[in-house]
Amino acid sequence: MNDTWTERWNDRYSADEFAYGEQPNNYLREQLEKGNPGTILFPAEGEGRNAIFAAKLGWTVSAFDISIEGKNKALRLAESNNATIDYQVGELQTLNYTSEQFDVIALIYAHFPSDIKSSYHKTLSTFLRKDGLIIFEAFSKKHIEYNSKNEKIGGPKELDMLFSIEEIQSDFPDYEIIELVEQEIELNEGLFHNGKGSVIRFVGRKK
Numbered sequence: 399m400n401d402t403w404t405e406r407w408n409d410r411y412s413a414d415e416f417a418y419g420e421q422p423n424n425y426l427r428e429q430l431e432k433g434n435p436g437t438i439l440f441p442a443e444g445e446g447r448n449a450i451f452a453a454k455l456g457w458t459v460s461a462f463d464i465s466i467e468g469k470n471k472a473l474r475l476a477e478s479n480n481a482t483i484d485y486q487v488g489e490l491q492t493l494n495y496t497s498e499q500f501d502v503i504a505l506i507y508a509h510f511p512s513d514i515k516s517s518y519h520k521t522l523s524t525f526l527r528k529d530g531l532i533i534f535e536a537f538s539k540k541h542i543e544y545n546s547k548n549e550k551i552g553g554p555k556e557l558d559m560l561f562s563i564e565e566i567q568s569d570f571p572d573y574e575i576i577e578l579v580e581q582e583i584e585l586n587e588g589l590f591h592n593g594k595g596s597v598i599r600f601v602g603r604k605k
Contacts, residue, residue, distance in 0.1 A: 403511065404464050410590075411445055411467035418444065419588030420475060422451035423506045425535045425599055430455055433531075436501030441490070441522060442508035446472025446483065452504070453481035460500070462486040462493055490518055498527040505534045507591075512558030519569040526604050532570060534600035536561050538580050541596040552590040561598045573602030 410417050426448050430438075435456035440449045443461035445468050453459045453476065461483055463469060469485045476483050486493050503526050510518050526532065537553040539560045544551055554560060563580055578600045585591040 407444070407463070407465040408467040411465050411471055416445050416447065416471065416475075416588050417590050418447060418507075420447050421587075422448045423535060423587065426504055426506050426533060427451065429531075429533045429601060430457070430502075430504075433502075437499065438502040438504060439495065439500045439522070439525060440504050440506070441518070442505075442510065443472065443485070444468045446475050446485070448504060448506050449483045449485070450476050450479050450481045453483050454479060457502075459483040460486075460495070462488065462490070464489060490521055495525045497524055498530075499525050500530060501527060502531045502533060505532065505536065507536050507553075509536060509554050509559050512556065515559070516565070516569050523570060523572075523604070528604055530604050531576075532573065532600065532602045532604070534566065534602075535597055538562065538596045538598045540580070544593070544595045548593045550590075551585060551593040551595045553595065563598060566598060566600050570600075570602050572605050574605060576601040576603060578602070 430452055437458045438452050440461040443449050443463050449459045449461040466487050469487050472485055503522050537560050539557055539562050541553050541560055542557055545553055563578055566578060580598050582594055582596055584594055
């Protein structure tokens with residue numbers, strides 16, 4: 399990822415207000431409340447809303463992002479919630495996660511640049527133990543139409559950064575599919591996710 403990409407997210411997260419709010423993503427909340435706490439990784443976690451929710455449920459939480467401003471906001475939010483998270487800053491290949499370290503990997507609006515997103519998914523999969531879960535929600539390729547009508551819904555404007563069901567099947571081939579759907583949802587998350595959008599939702603168990 400280039401410096402412009404990092405600067406973009408540092409700029410977004412440097413404001414006092416939380417870009418995507420302080421409450422967890424609804425789909426993540428639903429999935430985590432079904433299971434027993436274990437170890438969980440949040441890639442591209444930004445300001446920490448989802449990681450801190452998981453920590454408050456009793457999960458042992460790791461997170462990373464390229465934005466130091468995101469980490470700073472996340473640690474302040476963690477402190478105000480009496481929660482503890484391990485938050486690293488850097489690109490995935492520079493971090494020290496290990497094979498089969500996690501019970502769950504939560505990819506919540508983790509829109510990586512198009513040239514690395516599939517390789518990131520495959521690398522992240524190695525960090526998940528057998529029978530571990532991927533929990534995924536991100537904008538689908540159809541979301542371009544929603545964004546063109548309402549910029550407040552947010553999301554990438556580049557088609558290649560958005561997702562299809564076929565891409566998820568290709569990136570996570572060795573998984574039992576518990577749920578894999580494309581659907582329209584209403585988002586109300588902070589400043590930048592507001593209105594109707596089209597998302598892919600995926601829960602998969604590693605075989």
